[in-house]
Amino acid sequence: xxxxxxxxxxxxxxxxxxxxxxxxxxxxxxxxxxxxxxxxxxxxxxxxxxxxxxxxxxxxxxxxxxxxxxxxxxxxxxxxxxxxxxxxxxxxxxxxxxxxxxxxxxxxxxxxxxxxxxxxxxxxxxxxxxxxxxxxxxxxxxxxxxxxxxxxxxxxxxxxxxxxxxxxxxxxxxxxxxxxxxxxxxxxxxxxxxxxxxxxxxxxxxxxxxxxxxxxxxxxxxxxxxxxxxxxxxxxxxxxxxxxxxxxxxxxxxxxxxxxxxxxxxxxxxxxxxxxxxxxxxxxxxxxxxxxxxxxxxxxxxxxxx
Amino acid sequence: xxxxxxxxxxxxxxxxxxxxxxxxxxxxxxxxxxxxxxxxxxxxxxxxxxxxxxxxxxxxxxxxxxxxxxxxxxxxxxxxxxxxxxxxxxxxxxxxxxxxxxxxxxxxxxxxxxxxxxxxxxxxxxxxxxxxxxxxxxxxxxxxxxxxxxxxxxxxxxxxxxxxxxxxxxxxxxxxxxxxxxxxxxxxxxxxxxxxxxxxxxxxxxxxxxxxxxxxxxxxxxxxxxxxxxxxxxxxxxxxxxxxxxxxxxxxxxxxxxxxxxxxxxxxxxxxxxxxxxxxxxxxxxxxxxxxxxxxxxxxxxxxxxxxxxxxxxxxxxxxxxxxxxxxxxxxxxxxxxxxxxxxxxxxxxxxxxxxxxxxxx
Numbered sequence: 084x085x086x087x088x089x090x091x092x093x094x095x096x097x098x099x100x101x102x103x104x105x106x107x108x109x110x111x112x113x114x115x116x117x118x119x120x121x122x123x124x125x126x127x128x129x130x131x132x133x134x135x136x137x138x139x140x141x142x143x144x145x146x147x148x149x150x151x152x153x154x155x156x157x158x159x160x161x162x163x164x165x166x167x168x169x170x171x172x173x174x175x176x177x178x179x180x181x182x183x184x185x186x187x188x189x190x191x192x193x194x195x196x197x198x199x200x201x202x203x204x205x206x207x208x209x210x211x212x213x214x215x216x217x218x219x220x221x222x223x224x225x226x227x228x229x230x231x232x233x234x235x236x237x238x239x240x241x242x243x244x245x246x247x248x249x250x251x252x253x254x255x256x257x258x259x260x261x262x263x264x265x266x267x268x269x270x271x272x273x274x275x276x277x278x279x280x281x282x283x284x285x286x287x288x289x290x291x292x293x294x295x296x297x298x299x300x301x302x303x304x305x306x307x308x309x310x311x312x313x314x315x316x317x318x319x320x321x322x323x324x325x326x327x328x329x330x331x332x333x334x335x336x337x338x339x340x341x342x343x344x345x346x347x348x349x350x351x352x353x354x355x356x357x358x359x360x361x362x363x364x365x366x367x368x369x370x371x372x373x374x375x376x377x378x379x380x381x382x383x384x385x386x387x388x389x
Numbered sequence: 390x391x392x393x394x395x396x397x398x399x400x401x402x403x404x405x406x407x408x409x410x411x412x413x414x415x416x417x418x419x420x421x422x423x424x425x426x427x428x429x430x431x432x433x434x435x436x437x438x439x440x441x442x443x444x445x446x447x448x449x450x451x452x453x454x455x456x457x458x459x460x461x462x463x464x465x466x467x468x469x470x471x472x473x474x475x476x477x478x479x480x481x482x483x484x485x486x487x488x489x490x491x492x493x494x495x496x497x498x499x500x501x502x503x504x505x506x507x508x509x510x511x512x513x514x515x516x517x518x519x520x521x522x523x524x525x526x527x528x529x530x531x532x533x534x535x536x537x538x539x540x541x542x543x544x545x546x547x548x549x550x551x552x553x554x555x556x557x558x559x560x561x562x563x564x565x566x567x568x569x570x571x572x573x574x575x576x577x578x579x580x581x582x583x584x585x586x587x588x589x590x591x592x593x594x595x596x597x598x599x600x601x602x603x604x605x606x607x608x609x610x611x612x613x614x615x616x617x618x619x620x621x622x623x624x625x626x627x628x629x630x631x632x633x634x635x636x637x638x639x640x641x642x643x644x645x646x647x648x649x650x651x652x653x654x655x656x657x658x659x660x661x662x663x664x665x666x667x668x669x670x671x672x673x674x675x676x677x678x679x680x681x682x683x684x685x686x687x688x689x690x691x692x693x694x695x696x697x698x699x700x701x702x703x704x705x706x707x708x709x710x711x712x713x714x715x716x717x718x719x720x721x722x723x724x725x726x727x728x729x730x731x732x733x734x735x736x737x738x739x740x741x742x743x744x745x746x747x748x749x750x751x
Contacts, residue, residue, distance in 0.1 A: 086600050089596075089600045090597070090600055093593055093596045093597065093600070096592075096593070097589065097593055100589070187430055187432055190432060191432065194432040194433075194434050194438070195434045195438075195613075195631070195635075196635075197613075197617070197635050197636045200621065288588075288589060292588075292589055292592065293588040293589060293591075293592045293612070293614040293617060293618075294617065295588070295612075295613060295614070295617065295636065296432075297432060297433055297434055297586075297588055297612055297613075298429075298430035298431075298432040298433060299430060299462075299586075300588045300589070300612075302584070302586065302587035302588070302589060302590070303587075304589070333590070333593060334593055334596075334597060337580050337582075337593060337594045337597035337598075338597045338600070338601065340579070340580040340581060340747065341547070341578045341580050341597055341598055341601045342601070343578070343746045343747035343748070344747075345747075345748050347750045347751075348553070348580075348581035348583060348750045349581075349583060349750060351581075352581070352582070352583040
C-alpha cells in the first residue's frame with residue numbers, strides 16, 4: 084500500500100502542470116479566444132519562477148513571478164489579437180516560438196543550477212498517517228491550488244455573473260457587445276487568467292516537479308493541455324479527469340515496463356494519449372452537448388466598430 | 390490597423406527563423422570559420438551543452454584566429470541539410486554536425502562543397518571530406534556497473550533508456566556485465582522513455598523504478614531530473630553527459646562525462662595547418678573523449694580504489710568491458726572466455742546480456 088501511495092504521489096506530480104495550464108486555457112477559450120501559446124507561456128512562467136525563487140530565496144516569490152510572467156506573456160498575445168486584431172492561430176503559434184526563445188535567453192545563467200524543492204505543507208499528525216497521510220496531506224501549495232482551482236472555475240463560469248458575461252462574450256460577441264458588455268475587456272481578463280495559470284503550471288515544473296531550469300523543459304505539455312480542453316469539451320471537471328488520467332497512464336506505463344511486461348515500449352509511450360482521448364471522447368460522445376459547450380465565437384476576431 | 394494580421398507576423402517569424410539559422414555574422418578578415426550544428430539547446434545541461442563546451446575550447450585555444458558559429462535545436466532531416474548548406478556556403482571551413490540523424494544531410498552537402506571539411510558525430514558514413522567521431526561511453530558504464538554492484542542493497546538497479554538503439558543497448562550491457570561481475574545477484578530493470586530529453590518524464594521514470602525497489606538509478610537521457618529524483622528519495626544515481634553532482638550531492642555516485650574539447654581543438658588545428666584527413670575516431674577513456682565525474686566522497690575506500698583501478702586498466706587495455714564469457718538473456722554463450730567483442734559487434738548490438746530484465750523492444 085505504501086508503494087501504491089508513492090506511485091499516486093508521482094501521478095499527482097505529472098498531472099498538476101497539465102491541470103493548471105488546461106484550466107487557464109479553458110477560461111480563455113470560453114471567452115472566445117483560442118490561445119495556442121500555452122507552451123510558450125508555461126516556459127516563460129517556469130523560467131521566471133525559477134529565477135525569482137533562486138535570487139530571492141523565497142518560493143512564494145517564485146510562484147508569484149511565475150504567474151505574473153505567464154500573465155504578461157498572455158497580455159502580449161492579447162495586444163496582438165484583441166487590440167491589433169491579428170489572427171489568433173498565427174499569433175498563438177508565434178507566442179510559443181517567442182516563449183521558447185525568451186525563456187532560453189532569461190534562463191541562460193541558470194542552466195545547471197539546482198534549487199531546493201518547493202516545501203511540502205505537512206500537517207502534524209495527519210501527514211504521518213499510513214498510506215493516506217502522504218497522499219492527502221503531504222503536498223506543496225501548488226498541488227492544492229490546482230485542485231482548488233477546479234471548483235473555483237466551475238463556480239466562476241456557471242454560478243457567477245462574471246462567468247455569465249464571459250460565456251456570453253464567448254458565444255456571441257456581437258450580441259454581448261450590443262448588450263453593453265465590453266467584449267475586449269472581458270477577453271483581456273480571460274486571456275491574462277489563462278496566462279497566469281499556464282505560468283503556474285510552468286512554475287510547478289521548475290519549482291517542484293523537477294526543481295531546475297533547463298531549456299524547453301515543458302517538453303510539449305502545453306500542447307497536451309490544449310488538447311485536454313477540447314477533449315474535455317470545455318468542462319473543468321473533465322479537464323481534471325483528463326489531466327489525472329494522462330498523468331496516471333504516463334506513470335503506469337513506466338511501471339509496467341519496470342515489471343518487465345512484454346509490450347513494446349513505443350506502444351506504451353503512446354498509451355497516455357490514446358487512453359485520455361478514448362475516455363474523454365467516450366464520455367463526450369453526445370454531440371449536441373458538445374456543441375452546447377463549445378464557445379461559438381472561438382477564434383473569431385471581434386471588430387468593435389463593425 | 391485592421392489589416393495588421395498575418396503578414397507582419399509572418400515577417401517576424403521569418404526574421405526570427407533567419408536570425409536563428411544564422412548566428413553567423415559577416416566574414417571577418419581571415420579567421421578560420423568553424424561551424425556547429427546542434428540537435429538540442431545549448432542549455433540542456435547534457436549532450437549539446439558538452440559539445441558547446443568543446444566549441445568554446447576551440448575559441449580559447451586559437452583566439453582571434455578562429456571564428457565559431459553554432460546553430461542550436463536543429464531538427465534532424467531536411468532542416469538540417471538547409472542549415473549545414475548555409476554554414477558551408479558562408480565560408481566555414483570545418484563543420485561539426487553533432488547528432489546521428491545529421492548523417493545523410495552531412496554527406497549530401499559535403500558532396501557539393503569539396504573544400505569544406507565535415508565532422509559527423511556518432512555516424513558511420515565517411516567520405517573524402519567527411520570524418521566521423523564518437524566516444525566509447527560504454528567504458529564509463531563499466532565503471533558505473535562496478536560501483537553500483539558494490540553500493541546496491543536491494544540488488545535491483547533501475548536504468549532509464551532513451552531509445553532502444555545499439556548505442557544505448559551497449560551501455561546497458563556494459564553496465565550489467567560489470568555489475569554482475571562484482572555482484573552476481575543484482576539485476577537491471579530497464580524503462581524506456583522514448584525521448585532524449587523530457588525532465589518531467591525522466592524524473593517520473595526514476596521514481597517508478599525506485600518504487601519498484603531500485604536503489605541505484607542509471608540514465609541514458611540528458612536531463613539531471615533522475616539524479617534529482619534519486620536525491621529526493623534517498624537512493625544512488627549515476628549522471629550522464631555532464632557532472633551532475635550539484636543536482637544530488639548525496640545521490641550522485643559519479644557521471645560519465647563527454648569530453649569533446651581535445652578532439653575539436655585537434656581537428657581545427659589540422660584544418661588550419663592544412664593536414665586534415667578524413668577518418669573514423671572512436672575514442673575512449675585513454676583518448677580523453679570521456680571522463681568520470683568526481684566520485685562521491687561517501688564511497689567506501691575499497692570501492693573507490695576499485696573504480697580508479699578499473700579506469701587505469703581500461704586505459705592500459707588490460708580490461709575490455711566486453712570480455713568473455715558473455716551470456717545473453719537466455720543463458721546462451723555469446724562470447725567465449727578469453728575473447729572479447731569487436732567494434733563491429735558493439736556497433737550493431739541488439740541483444741541484452743544475462744541479468745537485464747524484460748525484453749528489448751525492436
